[in-house]
Amino acid sequence: MKGFMRVWKNMDLDDVQKHLIVAGELSSQCYSCNSPGIELTSPSCPSCGVAFKYMGFRRKLTPSFLLKIKEANPGIIFIDFEDFKKALSKRDARKLLDM
Numbered sequence: 635m636k637g638f639m640r641v642w643k644n645m646d647l648d649d650v651q652k653h654l655i656v657a658g659e660l661s662s663q664c665y666s667c668n669s670p671g672i673e674l675t676s677p678s679c680p681s682c683g684v685a686f687k688y689m690g691f692r693r694k695l696t697p698s699f700l701l702k703i704k705e706a707n708p709g710i711i712f713i714d715f716e717d718f719k720k721a722l723s724k725r726d727a728r729k730l731l732d733m
């Protein structure tokens with residue numbers, strides 16, 4: 635028996651930033667080039683060509699929705715979009731301090 639739960643992992647922010655698709659209520663968007671209207675199960679971005687390795691969400695999630703995506707794209711890694719944005723702003727704030 636399996637069930638979804640979120641796991642905390644120390645991620646490479648640049649890699650996530652480059653290979654992220656963000657799923658919204660109606661359509662999905664490439665985080666790299668901001669191209670909208672991408673097929674949710676697309677393995678790569680039709681406009682900039684990056685391979686999608688991570689998926690973040692701007693919508694409500696259900697286990698059946700997640701399973702459907704996993705079935706179509708078994709290698710995709712689900713991330714919490716809020717976590718990602720927080721980590722990103724922390725990194726960028728640190729960059730400013732280092733300057």
Ligand SMILES: [Zn+2]
Nearest residue numbers: 664667679682
């Ligand atoms: Zn793109």
